[in-house]
Amino acid sequence: MAGRERLTDASPGIRGVPDFLGRPGPTTIHRLNPLTKATLATVTAVAAVALGGLVGPILLVTAAVIVPALVARVLGRLLRLSLLLALPIAISAFVVNLFFFPGGEQVLLRIGPISATAEGLAFAVEILVRILAISGAVTLFYLTTRPSDLVVDLERRGISPRIAFVTNASVQTVPAMVERAVQITAAQRARGLDTEGSIWRRLRGIVPIVGPVILGSIAEVEERTMALEARGFTRPGRRTLIWAPADTGLEAVARWGLVLALVALIVSRVAGIWR
Amino acid sequence: MTLALHDVGYRYAGADEPALLGIDLELRAGTVVGLAGASESGKTTLCLVASGLAPRTIGGRIRGRITLDGEEVDAWPMHRLGQRIGIGFQNPATQLSQVAATVFEEVAFGPMNLAVEREAVVARTWSALDALRIADLAERDPRQLSGGQQQLVAMAGLLAMRPTYLVLDEPTAQLDPAGTRLVADAIVRLAGDGTGILVAEQKTDLLVTADEVLVLAGGRVALRGAPDEVLADRRLPELGVARPAAVRLRRAAAAAGGGGERLEAALHD
Amino acid sequence: MLLRWLAALAAFIVVILIGMVTIGDFGTGIDADNFFDTEGANSFALIGAIALVVAFLVYAAVEYAQTGGLASIASQFDTRTIVLIPIAVAINIILGATVANALKLPIYLDSIGTILVGVLAGPVAGALTGFLSNMLWTYVIPPPFQNGPAAAFSIVAVVIGVLAGLAGRAGWLRPRPNRSMAQLGVGAILTVAVIGGMAWLAYLGWTSPAFGGEVNFDVAGSDAIFTVLGWLVMILVAGTVLGLLAILFIRRDLAAAYVVVAGLGTGIIAALISAPISANVFSGVTGGGTDFLVAALRQAGADIGAATLGQGLISDPIDKITTFFVVYLILAAMARRTKARFPQGEHLLEGGPGDESAEEGEWRGASA
Numbered sequence: 001m002a003g004r005e006r007l008t009d010a011s012p013g014i015r016g017v018p019d020f021l022g023r024p025g026p027t028t029i030h031r032l033n034p035l036t037k038a039t040l041a042t043v044t045a046v047a048a049v050a051l052g053g054l055v056g057p058i059l060l061v062t063a064a065v066i067v068p069a070l071v072a073r074v075l076g077r078l079l080r081l082s083l084l085l086a087l088p089i090a091i092s093a094f095v096v097n098l099f100f101f102p103g104g105e106q107v108l109l110r111i112g113p114i115s116a117t118a119e120g121l122a123f124a125v126e127i128l129v130r131i132l133a134i135s136g137a138v139t140l141f142y143l144t145t146r147p148s149d150l151v152v153d154l155e156r157r158g159i160s161p162r163i164a165f166v167t168n169a170s171v172q173t174v175p176a177m178v179e180r181a182v183q184i185t186a187a188q189r190a191r192g193l194d195t196e197g198s199i200w201r202r203l204r205g206i207v208p209i210v211g212p213v214i215l216g217s218i219a220e221v222e223e224r225t226m227a228l229e230a231r232g233f234t235r236p237g238r239r240t241l242i243w244a245p246a247d248t249g250l251e252a253v254a255r256w257g258l259v260l261a262l263v264a265l266i267v268s269r270v271a272g273i274w275r
Numbered sequence: 276m277t278l279a280l281h282d283v284g285y286r287y288a289g290a291d292e293p294a295l296l297g298i299d300l301e302l303r304a305g306t307v308v309g310l311a312g313a314s315e316s317g318k319t320t321l322c323l324v325a326s327g328l329a330p331r332t333i334g335g336r337i338r339g340r341i342t343l344d345g346e347e348v349d350a351w352p353m354h355r356l357g358q359r360i361g362i363g364f365q366n367p368a369t370q371l372s373q374v375a376a377t378v379f380e381e382v383a384f385g386p387m388n389l390a391v392e393r394e395a396v397v398a399r400t401w402s403a404l405d406a407l408r409i410a411d412l413a414e415r416d417p418r419q420l421s422g423g424q425q426q427l428v429a430m431a432g433l434l435a436m437r438p439t440y441l442v443l444d445e446p447t448a449q450l451d452p453a454g455t456r457l458v459a460d461a462i463v464r465l466a467g468d469g470t471g472i473l474v475a476e477q478k479t480d481l482l483v484t485a486d487e488v489l490v491l492a493g494g495r496v497a498l499r500g501a502p503d504e505v506l507a508d509r510r511l512p513e514l515g516v517a518r519p520a521a522v523r524l525r526r527a528a529a530a531a532g533g534g535g536e537r538l539e540a541a542l543h544d
Numbered sequence: 545m546l547l548r549w550l551a552a553l554a555a556f557i558v559v560i561l562i563g564m565v566t567i568g569d570f571g572t573g574i575d576a577d578n579f580f581d582t583e584g585a586n587s588f589a590l591i592g593a594i595a596l597v598v599a600f601l602v603y604a605a606v607e608y609a610q611t612g613g614l615a616s617i618a619s620q621f622d623t624r625t626i627v628l629i630p631i632a633v634a635i636n637i638i639l640g641a642t643v644a645n646a647l648k649l650p651i652y653l654d655s656i657g658t659i660l661v662g663v664l665a666g667p668v669a670g671a672l673t674g675f676l677s678n679m680l681w682t683y684v685i686p687p688p689f690q691n692g693p694a695a696a697f698s699i700v701a702v703v704i705g706v707l708a709g710l711a712g713r714a715g716w717l718r719p720r721p722n723r724s725m726a727q728l729g730v731g732a733i734l735t736v737a738v739i740g741g742m743a744w745l746a747y748l749g750w751t752s753p754a755f756g757g758e759v760n761f762d763v764a765g766s767d768a769i770f771t772v773l774g775w776l777v778m779i780l781v782a783g784t785v786l787g788l789l790a791i792l793f794i795r796r797d798l799a800a801a802y803v804v805v806a807g808l809g810t811g812i813i814a815a816l817i818s819a820p821i822s823a824n825v826f827s828g829v830t831g832g833g834t835d836f837l838v839a840a841l842r843q844a845g846a847d848i849g850a851a852t853l854g855q856g857l858i859s860d861p862i863d864k865i866t867t868f869f870v871v872y873l874i875l876a877a878m879a880r881r882t883k884a885r886f887p888q889g890e891h892l893l894e895g896g897p898g899d900e901s902a903e904e905g906e907w908r909g910a911s912a
Contacts, residue, residue, distance in 0.1 A: 092835040168374035169630035232388035235354035336907035
C-alpha cells in the first residue's frame with residue numbers, strides 16, 4: 001500500500017481516498033519515509049555520545065543535521081528551535097563542568113570560592129557540542145515529520161493497532177490538556193487565585209489547577225471507553241489502513257546501513273580498538 | 276427488522292437497587308421511539324442496555340431478553356453488536372477518537388477497526404458524511420468544529436458502521452438551538468432512510484414527531500403511546516417531564532376559551 | 545508456562561554477564577575521551593534494567609511462539625487502560641515540564657501518570673506509559689514543553705512503571721483505614737526503620753572509598769551556600785516523610801506507610817539506573833532544578849559519577865514518595881466503580897477484591 005492510490009473506477013458519484021490524506025511534503029527530506037528519518041535522528045544522537053571528543057560530533061552534525069536541514073529548507077528554524085531546546089541543559093552543563101571540574105589545575109577565573117579551570121572548559125565545550133548534536137538531530141526529525149505519519153508507517157509494518165492508537169492519542173492529548181489547564185487557570189484567577197509571587201505561593205497555586213485538570217480527565221475515561229467500544233475497538237487483530245507513507249528499497253538499505261554503522265562504532269569503542 | 280427488549284432489568288455493579296426493571300420495548304427499522312423522563316429515571320441506563328454497552332463495557336447485571344430480529348444477542352461481543360446498533364452520547368467532544376486529524380479519518384475510524392476492505396471503508400465514510408450533509412467538512416479538524424457539527428461527526432462515525440438501529444442519549448443536550456436543529460433534522464432523515472432510532476431527550480419538543488414515546492420513572496415505564504397522547508398526559512409534571520411547547524400552548528388556548536384549532540394551524544405555518 | 549519464565553530468566557542472566565564484563569565498574573575517575581570506560585558510573589542497575597527489558601522480550605517471543613498470541617500481556621491492555629494511557633502520558637509531560645522549567649525544585653514529578661497506570665493496569669501497561677512519555681517528550685512534543693534529555697531515560701521510566709504495577713498487584717495502595725493505634729504504631733516503626741536503613745546504606749555508600757571517600761557534610765572552606773542547599777534538601781526529605789507519617793496517624797490509614805516504602809524503593813532503584821545514563825551522556829546535568837544539587841556535590845569534591853548518583857539518591861526518593869502519595873490521592877478521589885473496571889482495580893479497593901460473582905439467579909453479568 002504505497003502512497004495513495006485512487007479508485008481506478010472513478011464513476012461519477014464515487015469518490016476515492018481524499019487527496020488531503022498523506023499529502024507529500026515540500027522537499028525530498030520531507031518525503032522520506034518517516035522511519036528513515038527516525039532512524040537517522042536516533043543514530044545521530046547515539047553516535048554523538050559514542051564518538052566523544054570534538055571533531056567527531058562536529059563532522060556528524062554537519063553531515064547528518066546541517067546538510068539535510070539545508071535540503072529541507074528548515075535550517076533557520078532548526079537552529080532556532082534546537083538552541084531553544086538545548087538551552088536549559090546547555091547552560092547547566094557548561095556552568096557545572098566549567099566551575100566544578102574536579103582535578104582541574106589550570107585556573108582561569110576565580111569567583112569567590114569557586115574557580116573555572118582550563119580542563120573544565122575543555123570538557124564543558126565537549127559536552128556542549130554533544131548536547132547540541134542531539135538536540136539538532138531530534139529537532140530535524142520534529143521539523144520534517146508528522147508523528148502520525150510515523151505511527152501509520154509502523155502500524156503498516158506490524159505493530160499492534162492499539163499501540164498505534166495510544167501513541168497517536170498521547171500526542172493529541174498533551175495540547176488538549178494544556179488548553180484545559182489554561183481555561184481552568186483563567187477561571188480560578190477570576191476567583192482570586194494568585195499565580196505570581198514566591199515559589200511557595202506558586203506551588204500552592206498549582207494545586208487548584210492540577211486537581212481539576214487531572215480529575216476531570218480521569219472522569220472522562222468511562223465515557224471515552226464506551227464511545228470507542230461502540231465503534232468496534234474491541235475487535236482483535238489488524239485493522240484496515242486507508243493510506244500509508246511510501247517506502248523505497250533504497251531507504252531500507254540506508255536504514256540498515258546506518259544502524260550497522262552505529263553498532264560497529266559502539267563495538268569498536270567498547271573493545272578499545274578506536275581512539 | 277426489530278430490536279426488542281423483553282422484561283429487561285439492569286443493576287449497576289456494586290448497586291443494591293436495580294436501575295431498570297420490567298422494560299418492554301420494540302424498535303422497528305425506520306421508526307423513531309422517544310424516551311422521556313426526569314434525570315435519574317433510567318433513560319441513560321436504558322440506552323446503554325439497548326446498545327449492549329451494559330453489561331459488556333461497564334459491568335453490572337442484566338435480566339430479561341434482548342433480541343435482534345428474533346435472535347438473542349447475549350453472547351455477541353461489543354464489536355459485533357456495534358455493527359447493528361450504534362450509540363451516541365451527550366458530549367460530542369468525548370466521542371472523538373482523538374487520533375484523527377480530519378473529519379474524514381474520524382468517521383472512517385469505525386470501519387477501519389472492523390477491517391473492512393479499503394474501498395469499502397472509503398465508500399462507507401463518504402456515504403455517512405453525505406447522509407448527514409457534512410461532506411464539506413471532510414478536511415476539517417474535528418476538534419475545531421462547533422458542538423453541533425461535532426455531534427454530527429460523531430453520528431456519521433456511527434453510521435459508517437452501517438447499523439440498522441441508532442440509540443441516541445440526549446444528543447442535543449449540550450448544543451445551541453442551531454445545533455439542535457441540525458441534529459433533529461438529521462434524525463428525521465435517517466429514520467426516513469430506514470434506520471430505527473431510539474432517542475432520549477429532556478427537550479420533549481423534539482419528541483413530538485416520534486412514532487412512539489415512552490416515559491420512564493424510577494427505572495420503569497410509566498407511560499407509553501403515541502406522542503399526542505403521552506405528551507399531553509396530565510401526569511407529566513409529577514413524573515418530572517416538561518410538556519412540549521406545542522402542548523402547553525394548546526392547553527393555554529383551550530383554557531383561555533376556544534380558538535385551539537386556529538392556534539395549531541397558525542403554529543404549523 | 546514454565547518454559548517462558550525459564551527462557552526469560554536465562555536471557556536476564558546472560559545480559560547481566562555480558563554487561564558486567566564490558567561495562568560494569570565501581571571506579572571513580574572520569575575519562576572524557578572514552579565514554580564507555582567512564583568509571584564512577586556504577587552501572588550495575590542500568591545493566592539490570594536492560595537485562596529486564598531483554599528478558600521481557602524473550603518471554604513475549606516464547607509466549608508468541610507457543611500460543612500465537614500474547615494473552616498475559618494483552619490482558620493488561622483493555623480499552624479502559626488504552627484510554628487512560630494518553631491522559632497519563634500528558635500528565636507526565638505537562639507536570640514534568642512545569643517542574644523542570646518553571647519551578648526549579650530538585651524533583652522531577654514526571655512519573656505520576658506512569659505510576660497511576662502501573663497501579664491500575666499492571667506492570668507492562670505502566671512500562672509502556674513510561675516509555676511513551678519519555679520518547680514523545682523528546683521527539684514529538686513542541687517547545688515550550690519539549691525536553692531534550694528525556695528519551696535517554698526511557699528505560700528508567702519503564703522500570704518505574706513495572707515497579708508500580710507490582711506494588712499495585714501486591715495491594716500496597718489499598719486503603720487500610722481505621723486501624724488500631726497498635727497497628728499504626730507498628731507501621732510507623734517499620735517505615736522509619738526501612739527509611740533509616742536505606743539512609744544508612746546510602747550514607748555508607750556515599751562515604752565509602754568507591755565514591756572517593758572524601759564526601760561529607762562539613763565541607764571545608766567557604767562553601768556555605770552548598771552546605772545550606774544540602775541541608776535544605778535533607779529537610780525536604782524529612783518533611784515529606786514526617787508529613788506522611790502524620791497522615792498515617794491523623795487519618796488512621798495504614799496505607800500511608802506502604803506508600804512511603806513503595807516510593808522509597810522505587811526512588812532508589814530509579815536513581816541507580818538513571819545515574820550512569822546521566823553521568824555518561826550528559827555529564828550529570830539535565831537542565832532542571834536538580835542541577836544545583838549536582839553542582840553542590842561536585843564542589844564538595846565528588847566526581848561526575850558520584851555527584852550524579854548522590855543527587856539521584858536525594859531527589860528520586862523524595863520525588864517518588866511524593867508521586868506515589870499523589871497517585872494514592874487520585875485513587876481515593878476516583879469512584880469505586882471506576883477503579884473496579886481496571887485490570888488491577890480490585891487490588892485497590894478497600895476490603896480487597898469484590899463482591900460480584902458472575903451470576904445471581906436471573907441476574908447475569910456480561911458473557912462476551
